[in-house]
Amino acid sequence: MEKLPLGLVIDLNKVVPYKTGSWRTLMPVNIMQIPPCTHACPAGNDIRGFLRVLAEKEDYEQAWHVLARNNPLPATCGRVCPHPCEAGCNRRDFDSSVAINCSERRVGDYGLEHNLEHKKLVSGRKEKIAVVGSGPAGLSCAFHLAKRGFKVKIFEANGEPGGWMRYGIPPYRLPNYILKQEIDNILRLGIDLECNVKVGVNIPLDQLTREYNAVFLGVGAQKGLGIDVPGKDAENVYTGVDFLKQVNSGKWMEIGKDVVVIGGGNTAMDCARVTKRLGANVSVVYRRTRMEMPAITAEIDEAMEERIMFRYHTNPVKLVTDEGRVVGILSVQMELKEPDASGRARPVPISGSEAFIPADTVIMATGQAVDYDGIDVQTVDNQWMYTNEHLMTSMEGVFAGGDAVAGLETVSLAIGQGTRAASAIEDYIEGHVESSLAQPPVVYSRDLNTYYYNKQKKFNKEAVSIHTRLKNFREIYPSFDLKDIIEESKRCFSCGLCFHCGNCYMYCPDSAVKISPSTGGYEFDLDFCKGCGLCAKECPCHYIQLTLEK
Amino acid sequence: MEQSAEELNKIEKKDLFTSGHRACGGCGQALAARLVADASGENTIACVATGCLEVFSSPYPDPSWRIPFLHSLFENAAAVASGVEAAYKALNKGPVNIIAQGGDGSTADIGFQCISGMFERGHNVLYVCYDNEAYMNTGVQRSSFTPLGARTSTTPMGNKTRKKNMPLLAADHGIPYVATATVDDFRDLQRKVKTALSIEGPKYIHILAPCPLGWGHHGELSVQICRLAKDTGIFPIYEIIHGKVSNVRKIPVKVPVEEYLKLQGRFKHLFKKGQPTPEVAEIQEIANQNIERFNL
Ligand SMILES: Cc1cc2nc3c(=O)[nH]c(=O)nc-3n(C[C@H](O)[C@H](O)[C@H](O)COP(=O)(O)OP(=O)(O)OC[C@H]3O[C@@H](n4cnc5c(N)ncnc54)[C@H](O)[C@@H]3O)c2cc1C
Numbered sequence: 001m002e003k004l005p006l007g008l009v010i011d012l013n014k015v016v017p018y019k020t021g022s023w024r025t026l027m028p029v030n031i032m033q034i035p036p037c038t039h040a041c042p043a044g045n046d047i048r049g050f051l052r053v054l055a056e057k058e059d060y061e062q063a064w065h066v067l068a069r070n071n072p073l074p075a076t077c078g079r080v081c082p083h084p085c086e087a088g089c090n091r092r093d094f095d096s097s098v099a100i101n102c103s104e105r106r107v108g109d110y111g112l113e114h115n116l117e118h119k120k121l122v123s124g125r126k127e128k129i130a131v132v133g134s135g136p137a138g139l140s141c142a143f144h145l146a147k148r149g150f151k152v153k154i155f156e157a158n159g160e161p162g163g164w165m166r167y168g169i170p171p172y173r174l175p176n177y178i179l180k181q182e183i184d185n186i187l188r189l190g191i192d193l194e195c196n197v198k199v200g201v202n203i204p205l206d207q208l209t210r211e212y213n214a215v216f217l218g219v220g221a222q223k224g225l226g227i228d229v230p231g232k233d234a235e236n237v238y239t240g241v242d243f244l245k246q247v248n249s250g251k252w253m254e255i256g257k258d259v260v261v262i263g264g265g266n267t268a269m270d271c272a273r274v275t276k277r278l279g280a281n282v283s284v285v286y287r288r289t290r291m292e293m294p295a296i297t298a299e300i301d302e303a304m305e306e307r308i309m310f311r312y313h314t315n316p317v318k319l320v321t322d323e324g325r326v327v328g329i330l331s332v333q334m335e336l337k338e339p340d341a342s343g344r345a346r347p348v349p350i351s352g353s354e355a356f357i358p359a360d361t362v363i364m365a366t367g368q369a370v371d372y373d374g375i376d377v378q379t380v381d382n383q384w385m386y387t388n389e390h391l392m393t394s395m396e397g398v399f400a401g402g403d404a405v406a407g408l409e410t411v412s413l414a415i416g417q418g419t420r421a422a423s424a425i426e427d428y429i430e431g432h433v434e435s436s437l438a439q440p441p442v443v444y445s446r447d448l449n450t451y452y453y454n455k456q457k458k459f460n461k462e463a464v465s466i467h468t469r470l471k472n473f474r475e476i477y478p479s480f481d482l483k484d485i486i487e488e489s490k491r492c493f494s495c496g497l498c499f500h501c502g503n504c505y506m507y508c509p510d511s512a513v514k515i516s517p518s519t520g521g522y523e524f525d526l527d528f529c530k531g532c533g534l535c536a537k538e539c540p541c542h543y544i545q546l547t548l549e550k
Numbered sequence: 551m552e553q554s555a556e557e558l559n560k561i562e563k564k565d566l567f568t569s570g571h572r573a574c575g576g577c578g579q580a581l582a583a584r585l586v587a588d589a590s591g592e593n594t595i596a597c598v599a600t601g602c603l604e605v606f607s608s609p610y611p612d613p614s615w616r617i618p619f620l621h622s623l624f625e626n627a628a629a630v631a632s633g634v635e636a637a638y639k640a641l642n643k644g645p646v647n648i649i650a651q652g653g654d655g656s657t658a659d660i661g662f663q664c665i666s667g668m669f670e671r672g673h674n675v676l677y678v679c680y681d682n683e684a685y686m687n688t689g690v691q692r693s694s695f696t697p698l699g700a701r702t703s704t705t706p707m708g709n710k711t712r713k714k715n716m717p718l719l720a721a722d723h724g725i726p727y728v729a730t731a732t733v734d735d736f737r738d739l740q741r742k743v744k745t746a747l748s749i750e751g752p753k754y755i756h757i758l759a760p761c762p763l764g765w766g767h768h769g770e771l772s773v774q775i776c777r778l779a780k781d782t783g784i785f786p787i788y789e790i791i792h793g794k795v796s797n798v799r800k801i802p803v804k805v806p807v808e809e810y811l812k813l814q815g816r817f818k819h820l821f822k823k824g825q826p827t828p829e830v831a832e833i834q835e836i837a838n839q840n841i842e843r844f845n846l
Pocket residue numbers: 080081082132133134135136137138155156157158161162163164165168169197198199200218219220221222241244266267270371401402403404408409410411412414
């Protein structure tokens with residue numbers, strides 16, 4: 001008889017494990033999702049992308065490339081954008097949002113300090129595209145088209161490129177040299193720029209449509225609008241944008257001692273702060289209250305810090321003139337009644353509340369309109385340009401975006417529309433239909449497991465003292481420390497994308513989470529995964545989700 | 551075997567306890583056993599008592615253990631481990647990590663005298679108890695670790711007694727090292743296993759190991775339930791080094807016991823129409839006593 005060993009012998013190297021994966025009814029999957037910051041960013045910045053590069057590799061150069069891939073004006077947006085991304089940030093429900101805007105500015109500045117250049121994706125395509133206007137919409141559209149190899153030429157009516165970033169936003173918020181460097185960097189992709197040419201006046205639009213394969217109109221809203229009151233045509237009365245344009249062109253303005261700015265938007269704040277720096281006593285006259293003011297909150301705060309006087313509930317009825325010059329305004333006090341169509345409380349005058357406010361200069365920062373001179377496209381309500389879902393205007397092959405289409409908006413929104421228009425133009429030229437693939441879902445706070453994050457204070461930018469800042473037009477927020485921004489980047493939750501915390505790998509009771517030899521990321525061994533869902537539940541950033549077994 | 555703080559805090563994943571075992575999805579005990587095996591390393595012998603762990607991890611011919619594994623009976627894991635240690639001594643072999651492991655039934659009830667003997671005789675063995683608060687393998691019968699109020703198949707109206715305090719009983723044997731741990735904090739758990747193994751003499755580690763089947767929760771909640779057990783004060787986390795309670799885990803934000811109880815089917819009868827019955831207050835009192843006693 002054969003002699004058997006005492007007991008059973010198993011060669012552990014030859015064990016064939018039992019495949020418990022057959023028990024599964026739910027299956028874990030890794031799904032990259034859209035973080036709410038990017039969802040809220042009108043320019044579509046890859047915020048999580050650049051913050052993770054900073055946090056994991058402390059590599060500013062790569063972070064710049066990630067950011068500048070979508071948005072060629074990060075140093076500019078990092079200064080002037082009202083950053084809706086931060087309002088979207090899931091961290092707000094935990095402690096406070098990540099300082100995305102400051103991080104963007106620091107990364108943008110790093111790119112300029114180190115002369116980092118944009119990379120072309122394709123080169124040498126023969127199709128030519130004309131871009132009208134070099135504001136953020138035109139620049140962004142030109143940038144994305146040039147990267148894809150198209151020959152792009154920008155026509156600009158002003159003497160210098162940049163649109164309202166150049167001639168509207170004052171240098172204490174956005175220094176000229178920063179904007180100029182970012183624009184030069186865009187043009188370095190081989191984009192032609194011709195200034196002092198007003199399309200529709202100096203050169204007909206038809207000529208562009210004939211000579212180019214497509215045209216993009218990023219003409220913005222160049223005409224300042226005042227309010228219709230007696231005395232509005234006096235010589236020391238300006239519209240907000242006209243006034244700023246003159247100051248930002250380097251023209252010396254005689255404004256006198258008392259300046260009254262009418263309006264409550266960004267332009268009004270800028271006019272007030274500029275005239276304050278020119279040495280005037282400034283008051284802002286607004287029909288409603290601070291609550292209803294359309295200006296960016298930070299700008300109102302800064303204006304108040306700079307001791308600008310705000311007269312709320314005040315409405316000008318007449319500009320009092322003497323020999324063709326304004327000497328003051330006659331105003332009436334308003335009370336707020338039930339909301340109007342805009343949702344804001346409706347101001348109604350209180351009888352007998354008239355008052356006189358002396359003024360050497362009056363600035364009416366009360367709106368802008370599109371200049372359609374020589375540009376014969378269909379409009380919406382006689383105001384903004386009509387475009388279809390591919391951003392094409394009523395003229396075949398002529399696309400549009402930015403303020404002219406969206407109404408008075410922001411730099412980042414104009415950039416986003418320029419980006420979309422570039423894709424639409426490429427599709428138009430190649431005869432594609434714009435892809436309408438569903439976007440991945442957005443990750444919200446309720447999807448996260450915040451147990452694994454630690455509370456940490458938000459980075460706070462610090463302005464120079466009021467005393468020094470009012471003396472000149474220098475930028476009021478000095479540069480940020482590179483190290484502080486690295487620390488800040490580590491606060492990013494990485495919503496919707498694995499950041500290698502290792503929870504799934506360590507928690508799986510079945511060791512069914514493996515490290516991929518090719519990518520180094522975590523992947524599921526479906527031969528053994530029982531579908532318990534522990535990995536998904538303990539994934540901090542919602543990258544892992546359970547789906548029904550196929 | 552002295553180890554640096556860095557080595558002690560390192561997370562270990564060596565897959566010495568591998569895939570293919572038959573534990574339920576989300577089993578806390580399977581997770582704990584892997585964390586213990588990986589922390590102790592290749593040079594380890596596991597002596598495991600009868601119970602879920604033994605049954606789900608060692609079927610012929612495909613066991614999950616990649617270290618020597620010895621199973622004999624429900625009641626004698628500690629005695630077997632004592633014998634292994636004595637044999638190594640007699641043969642002048644070693645050093646080797648010997649870890650006796652058992653469920654709460656095995657530890658608290660039927661195996662108690664073997665453990666007590668092992669402690670008293672001073673064997674150089676680490677005993678790990680996987681506490682899932684009932685006899686799970688045979689169908690959720692009550693053990694002396696079953697907490698007050700929990701429904702088991704032998705306490706259908708809820709358990710009427712309080713849980714035996716095994717870590718303190720172990721410490722009172724005068725052994726050099728006792729610790730408690732849960733599966734949610736794998737770093738802490740593995741550090742305690744490594745610390746224990748670096749100390750000569752008998753050691754005891756008590757690990758709370760949620761059982762989705764017996765506790766009536768979905769497997770995905772096993773980690774969260776552990777966290778709540780800690781943050782309510784129901785399961786205090788501490789070490790007892792040479793008789794001195796140390797490294798007590800402070801609760802960051804204290805949570806009422808309801809949060810812990812509500813996630814588990816075995817406590818469902820403690821809530822009538824969503825309102826807690828008086829037993830919940832009693833359970834809260836137990837948690838409060840823990841908080842006071844260990845200054846959590
Ligand atoms: C004073 C002020 C402050 C602002 N502050 C902020 C801020 O802090 N943050 C923010 O996000 N946004 C701010 N904005 C808004 C922002 O500047 C605009 O939303 C943005 O510039 C719009 O971009 P755009 O490219 O559509 O148009 P624009 O910036 O207006 O650029 C249009 C360009 O087209 C040129 N152009 C027009 N017609 C023709 C033509 N026929 N031929 C050739 N060229 C033409 C114009 O000269 C101009 O250069 C501010 C705006 C103003 C006026």
